[in-house]
Amino acid sequence: MNQLKGACIIGQSGGPTSVINASALGAIEAALDSGSITKVYGAANGIKGVLDDKLYIMDEESREELKHLRFTPSSALGSCRYKLKDPDADDADYKRILEIFRKYDVRYFFYNGGNDSMDTCNKISKYMLKNGYECRVMGIPKTIDNDLFGTDHCPGYGSAAKYIATSCMEIYLDARVYDTGQITILEIMGRHAGWLTAAAALAGDYAPDLIYLPEVAFDMEQFLDDVEQVYQKNGKVIVAVSEGIHDRHGMFINEYASAGADTVKDSFGHAQLGGLAAYLAGLCRHKTGAKVRGIEFSLLQRCASHAASQTDIDESYAAGRAAVENAVSGITDKMVGFKCVRDGGYKCEIALLPLETVANTEKKVPREWINEAGNGILQPFADYALPLIAGETKQEKVNGLPRFAKLKKVLAK
Amino acid sequence: MNQLKGACIIGQSGGPTSVINASALGAIEAALDSGSITKVYGAANGIKGVLDDKLYIMDEESREELKHLRFTPSSALGSCRYKLKDPDADDADYKRILEIFRKYDVRYFFYNGGNDSMDTCNKISKYMLKNGYECRVMGIPKTIDNDLFGTDHCPGYGSAAKYIATSCMEIYLDARVYDTGQITILEIMGRHAGWLTAAAALAGDYAPDLIYLPEVAFDMEQFLDDVEQVYQKNGKVIVAVSEGIHDRHGMFINEYASAGADTVKDSFGHAQLGGLAAYLAGLCRHKTGAKVRGIEFSLLQRCASHAASQTDIDESYAAGRAAVENAVSGITDKMVGFKCVRDGGYKCEIALLPLETVANTEKKVPREWINEAGNGILQPFADYALPLIAGETKQEKVNGLPRFAKLKKVLAK
Numbered sequence: 001m002n003q004l005k006g007a008c009i010i011g012q013s014g015g016p017t018s019v020i021n022a023s024a025l026g027a028i029e030a031a032l033d034s035g036s037i038t039k040v041y042g043a044a045n046g047i048k049g050v051l052d053d054k055l056y057i058m059d060e061e062s063r064e065e066l067k068h069l070r071f072t073p074s075s076a077l078g079s080c081r082y083k084l085k086d087p088d089a090d091d092a093d094y095k096r097i098l099e100i101f102r103k104y105d106v107r108y109f110f111y112n113g114g115n116d117s118m119d120t121c122n123k124i125s126k127y128m129l130k131n132g133y134e135c136r137v138m139g140i141p142k143t144i145d146n147d148l149f150g151t152d153h154c155p156g157y158g159s160a161a162k163y164i165a166t167s168c169m170e171i172y173l174d175a176r177v178y179d180t181g182q183i184t185i186l187e188i189m190g191r192h193a194g195w196l197t198a199a200a201a202l203a204g205d206y207a208p209d210l211i212y213l214p215e216v217a218f219d220m221e222q223f224l225d226d227v228e229q230v231y232q233k234n235g236k237v238i239v240a241v242s243e244g245i246h247d248r249h250g251m252f253i254n255e256y257a258s259a260g261a262d263t264v265k266d267s268f269g270h271a272q273l274g275g276l277a278a279y280l281a282g283l284c285r286h287k288t289g290a291k292v293r294g295i296e297f298s299l300l301q302r303c304a305s306h307a308a309s310q311t312d313i314d315e316s317y318a319a320g321r322a323a324v325e326n327a328v329s330g331i332t333d334k335m336v337g338f339k340c341v342r343d344g345g346y347k348c349e350i351a352l353l354p355l356e357t358v359a360n361t362e363k364k365v366p367r368e369w370i371n372e373a374g375n376g377i378l379q380p381f382a383d384y385a386l387p388l389i390a391g392e393t394k395q396e397k398v399n400g401l402p403r404f405a406k407l408k409k410v411l412a413k
Numbered sequence: 414m415n416q417l418k419g420a421c422i423i424g425q426s427g428g429p430t431s432v433i434n435a436s437a438l439g440a441i442e443a444a445l446d447s448g449s450i451t452k453v454y455g456a457a458n459g460i461k462g463v464l465d466d467k468l469y470i471m472d473e474e475s476r477e478e479l480k481h482l483r484f485t486p487s488s489a490l491g492s493c494r495y496k497l498k499d500p501d502a503d504d505a506d507y508k509r510i511l512e513i514f515r516k517y518d519v520r521y522f523f524y525n526g527g528n529d530s531m532d533t534c535n536k537i538s539k540y541m542l543k544n545g546y547e548c549r550v551m552g553i554p555k556t557i558d559n560d561l562f563g564t565d566h567c568p569g570y571g572s573a574a575k576y577i578a579t580s581c582m583e584i585y586l587d588a589r590v591y592d593t594g595q596i597t598i599l600e601i602m603g604r605h606a607g608w609l610t611a612a613a614a615l616a617g618d619y620a621p622d623l624i625y626l627p628e629v630a631f632d633m634e635q636f637l638d639d640v641e642q643v644y645q646k647n648g649k650v651i652v653a654v655s656e657g658i659h660d661r662h663g664m665f666i667n668e669y670a671s672a673g674a675d676t677v678k679d680s681f682g683h684a685q686l687g688g689l690a691a692y693l694a695g696l697c698r699h700k701t702g703a704k705v706r707g708i709e710f711s712l713l714q715r716c717a718s719h720a721a722s723q724t725d726i727d728e729s730y731a732a733g734r735a736a737v738e739n740a741v742s743g744i745t746d747k748m749v750g751f752k753c754v755r756d757g758g759y760k761c762e763i764a765l766l767p768l769e770t771v772a773n774t775e776k777k778v779p780r781e782w783i784n785e786a787g788n789g790i791l792q793p794f795a796d797y798a799l800p801l802i803a804g805e806t807k808q809e810k811v812n813g814l815p816r817f818a819k820l821k822k823v824l825a826k
Contacts, residue, residue: 012590015590016586016587016590044592045591045592048592072586073583073586073587074583074586074587074589074590075590076586078589078590078591078592079590079591080591080592081591162813162814165814166719166814166815167713167717169814169815169817170486170487170712170713170716170717170718170719170815171712171713171716173429173485173486173487173489173716173817174429174486174487174712174715174716175712176487176491177425177428177429177487177488177491177492178458178491178492178493178494179457179458179461179491179493202814203814204814206817275691278688293711293712295709295711295712295713296708296709296711298706298708298709299583299584299587299588299706299708300580300583300584300708300713302587303583303584303586303587304580304583305583306579306583306720307719307720309813311813386812386813389812389813389814390812390813391813392810392813397805399799399802399803400575400722400724400799400802400803400804400805401575401578401579401582401615401616401617401802402579402582402583404582404586404619
């Protein structure tokens, strides 16, 4: 065994999830328990905390208080959407990271995030290797979008999917209480991959009538015809659409909605989306004359820890632990992923995937899991996703409300 | 004891709640168990089901299946927003109701709803008395708005308040993950009374920075100053507003938002509200230049049974049972309410209130529970509301999702 002694940094990046802190806890606990890791730092706001020399000392936190991280949503250490430049073009950030790693004798770097974060991991790892600084780098997956390549699924997805399916069931009943016509449009997150929107189908008997994912080009005429057909037949229509639906030319439908308004992009150049549900609801009212309602699940779908999947919580924790334990045993340059079997009962095992292949590749919902018309989801998706939403969270409650972790966040000097 | 033998009708009215079916179950079980009640009917879509001779036979349902009503949201029998005319002006509906009551030998009428439903109860009761038809009429309260006069609180409020407070806590953490400025506007239901919006304050350390109820006239200049002040200080602002905030002239702020757009009113003449969060978020961006986000809790706040308060579920059930048991014992013309003590532990008892005084009176949040500036909620509100959100729902789950009641709904002929 190739023992490497030194400190570690754990960072969180990208959009938060209900269970991102369960992964952090897995990593922190494994690091605190490790004989090789001399000090455990948490980066404030991900890689920005490294660049700004803003590191929290996890060894200073109470082990009891840390345990509440398992049920606390939304990046407890803070997050960022900072994209490192290509080191060949501009290596200033990398020089700074190496400087901080040297300052604190950091020999382990654990980064918890989505595609962009795996790209960050990969670039840092390569830079350290090139400059002869021994450091083991491991990615821990996190994304409600479930779009990371190579892993069966992503920590965070199961909880978001459970929230979406549960809310769809509740809205189904709500939308049926009056004997008057009604069309309800549900807008669900997911720019390029429809995993989250597909989760609406898990509601089974209570699922939306029509479901549109970004995997299939959206045709407005067809959509309005679909809605009208269900409306004429049942008087009630519930539609789930991904925020990222786009036409055959790749234009987001939402961009038609906000045409003329300011277009805001985030620092990765992704267009910021929203307001689609209201836009489509208006078109449906115009087409059918029905009463309409647009509902955005908005932030709740990524932070509703009160409805998290215990399977997701446990797996997220395990992913964090595995990253540290594998790094300590000599492994580097990998993302922790999951390899699962579903025949004869669900089993999930840790798999280690090369960062290189994970970074910047998006995994989409297979076309054959979507019906031919592109407005419904087929059984293989449910077979895939149902095990991921199993189990109720054991989140502690005080006075009927969640008890979240309260960290001291002592800064390293 | 004045024994009255005959059938009963149970009806649900107004907007659904997470626990309205718990009250229905309490009433149905008590009626099925009663020696005086010969047959138990559920009115399809409230009073409309009586007028249309569309009654479900509850005796035909499995007692085991009925038990799932306790955890099934959104009026299982269907609801309506039908307003009976003044009988002195037009008694056609009342004649029809009497005809149906005679047809099925209905001697007990239980109606579960809000202010308008208590008005319906009151008018029906008076008409039956005037026409010499012996029938006992009891109202069972139901409203997430918590605005019924005379009762400590209303079934449905605790669960909605718990969902709102929990979601506020989760959004608080979500809104803080990046180290960049952000203003988040949360739009919460409540036309004239701010009970639901006040529930945001129950989030305690994670509560919104600013909370605006309809009990205080809304001043746009003051609001934007309030937001800017918190923004300058913290870089993050979370604001909760009631959909019903209005200026000193009584004009809904939302009407400014939708000026020029269609104005839709429901059959009681209430203006239909929505879109306020996005409107205020836009104004905040204009004022501060900050990144903003508007979130509507929308239908979820009234149907999120997965996050219901077990206290609310138990009390709702008890209210339904009490309505039937009291009617069977000879009482009529009352609404079941709650009388509570909070000193030395929370205790809740059934109280019977005259329908006359309950109907069409709205109970508002006391001004002294709101801070002087009109942008925050004081401790007496938390003391009042916290006991109502206590306890986690015992809702059964199958495959990680709620198991709702599936009724046969056999129609009477």
